[in-house]
Amino acid sequence: MQWEVVIGLETHAQLNTNSKIFSGASTAFGAAPNAQACAVDIALPGVLPVLNRGAVEKAVKFGLAIGAKINRKSIFARKNYFYPDLPKGYQISQFELPIVAEGELTIQLPPSTSSGQGYEKTVRITRAHLEEDAGKSLHEDFHGMTGIDLNRAGTPLLEIVSEPDMRSAAEAVAYAKALHSLVRWIGICDGNMQEGSFRCDANVSVRPKGQEAYGTRCEIKNLNSFKFLEKAIEFEVRRQIELIEDGGRVVQETRLYDPDRDETRSMRSKEEANDYRYFPDPDLLPLVVDEAFLDAARKTLVELPREMCERFEKELELSHYDATTLTATFDRAIYFDRAVMSLGNKNAKLCANWVTGEFSARLNREGKEILFEATRDKWLLVDPASQSSKQEDLPELPISPSQLGKLVVRIADGTITNNIAKKVFDAMWAGEGDADAIIEAKGLKQVSDVGAIEKIVDEILAANPGQVAEYRSGKDKVFGFFVGQAMKASKGKANPAQLNEILKKKLAG
């Protein structure tokens, strides 16, 4: 039997406000336990929540960025359940009327061995609503007790719910990455997955290919890396298919992914609690977003990925493929954009080749990704597989956008050949300095002196009379041999165009 996989994602993006969603306590990460949990956050009797304008603005910005409908009136509701890290006994969330409704996000699937050609797909986003985060439970080392830190309680979250539009783990990952890129792009979330600022729940089901009705789904909770998201979905799909093929039935339930054992497990304790008895929170009035508020939010929006992509195609004359590849992640897009700024539009294509080529290849080889930290204006190297490293501990990217720009300029103006540039790039990556300094120190300047190239060519022709005769008798292919010899003799520095011209002239006799 052929099976089709159906996936929908619920993503929690922590909004990067200074203060909490309903109180004036700080949201800074890493404070001493409970130092940032005020009377509202710990639910002392008599306190009242007051909504943070910044959180509303960020939610609206997200809605605008995905072309969604912004509900002019939205309602906060209480989601009731008991857990020690939820002091009020309910979470303030939005239920019937969320602030953002019906948007969409276009994702890019790269060419791969399993899916063949790359393709684009639009994933519908059902809604995005504002809610507060819970505190943290620490289960170890308190002589049989659980420790509760409420610093995170009340941190603003935007829960983004997709339609079940994804049909493979790869599509789910592409969607999560595009969303992650977008929230960082528009500056509403720092996207730090190690610190839990961006985490996904995946709803997964399978159905026989061609069947319209959805199968029974399971929800996998709290996936905080793209790798885990992919592995958890792949495991869950296998589990469900095997279960059904063995005559069993999938039971709707919440499951947890265990990365150590690479499997998902039923989370039974959540089952009976799944009756949240939502009702409108009487402490909060309906939230009304008027035209002026929308306009103000619109004005703070930066150029969006799809807009930047169009600009790259139109103004920089890049191909659609190059433009979409370059704007697939916030960091690479900004990197490229800044590199081009430093060297001028006319060399954009060459610069794109370098960013998608040598630069990306180097990152792939080292298993690293670049990270732009806007607040410090720093470029960092991050290991996407690592869970532990803090942002301030990350190493700096050895080649800044303007440094890469300077290298590309030297190729464009004929100072070095493209091949020599790779050597310079390696030296720059190793921290040996700017392109110009390396070219100078290593004597890598391209030889464009006609006399010097002629001298090399003369010597080679003299040393290889056999090949010269072959060429002159009509064997054009030998031409490559001469180019190779001349390049070797010039240590790769001969200007290729000039070399070709001189060779042709001399060989013609």
Next chain:
Amino acid sequence: MTLALDDVKRIAHLARIEVSDQEAEGYLKQLSGIFALVEEMQAVDTTGVEPMAHAQEVTQRLRDDAVTETDLHAAFQAVAPQTEDGLYLVPKVIE
């Protein structure tokens, strides 16, 4: 809609309220009375009336995104049953 004794016990459990069988019987009567009242109200034609989320015709005031609170955890924790290293301690909860 009719309510059974099991429903009462389930609602009590969800709200973490301990009720004896005898109390549950009493609540069943009271809750059924409320439900009957609601049923009566259902007879009113509400076509075209927008559902209310709040009893007052006012909208939510917003505050600026600024940190205004200071660290008062020592004062708060003075009345907590048990604390350690700044953490509130509660009976062990584990998945």
